């Protein structure tokens with residue numbers, strides 16, 4: 071599926087992509103960042119990218135790089151998202167990685183949460199690998215309680231600030247290893263109506279527990295299946311390049327045999343210039359009872 075995220079989120083725009091980079095606008099700030107899936111020629115010349123960009127992240131090695139600043143960028147700025155009853159205020163900043171506090175493609179998941187939540191009374195929602203918590207905020211507007219898990223304390227604190235700035239008080243923020251948290255929830259007998267997970271290819275828990283998607287996703291999904299209510303939904307993003315449709319279908323049919331595939335597709339983000347980047351697989355599973 072191809073989508074122009076700007077149609078869902080006016081404050082975000084993918085202006086152009088190519089040369090393994092993307093040119094994006096977040097509110098009033100325009101950034102150039104690396105994009106592995108943009109290995110083609112951009113539409114606009116680099117001089118034009120350079121003239122409108124405030125900053126560019128240049129990779130110096132695989133997981134490191136520096137921001138070249140071309141115009142003043144505030145240490146922190148906010149962008150807003152709203153849809154129907156819910157409003158999100160997201161704090162953004164240039165971090166030491168190329169990430170700035172938001173994965174804009176997640177807006178598609180927020181729209182789905184908004185659509186499905188009326189089917190649940192007093193919804194209990196869990197966000198695993200939740201980063202700065204914007205999906206937690208999107209769910210909080212429709213839930214009795216949201217539990218937000220990430221292993222990095224700094225992004226959990228960032229989530230707390232985003233929740234406070236958005237006036238949401240029903241988010242329980244926990245810095246913990248996601249697989250460990252889920253196995254503890256099984257022992258505690260906790261149940262959830264909705265779960266979202268966006269696991270990285272490689273990660274690390276609070277106590278340096280190793281997370282390797284390909285090796286550990288099976289066990290995590292088996293555990294997640296045990297903490298779902300009868301009537302429930304699961305939202306999952308899979309970016310890893312070694313994941314194909316066959317592998318994902320096998321995973322879902324194995325661990326969620328009674329859930330229906332509401333959506334299971336690769337999503338491409340269309341730029342204003344007309345070209346595309348790959349946002350990986352989006353999965354939504356729903357079970358009626």
Ligand SMILES: C[S@@+](CC[C@H](N)C(=O)[O-])C[C@H]1O[C@@H](n2cnc3c(N)ncnc32)[C@H](O)[C@@H]1O
Nearest residue numbers: 173176199201220221247248268273274275281
């Ligand atoms: C791809 S980001 C998730 C983005 C998020 N869905 C969003 O839209 O903002 C992956 C997150 O997983 C976290 N993470 C990595 N390994 C983890 C682990 N073992 N337990 C919990 N969180 C982990 C990272 O700190 C990072 O914030």
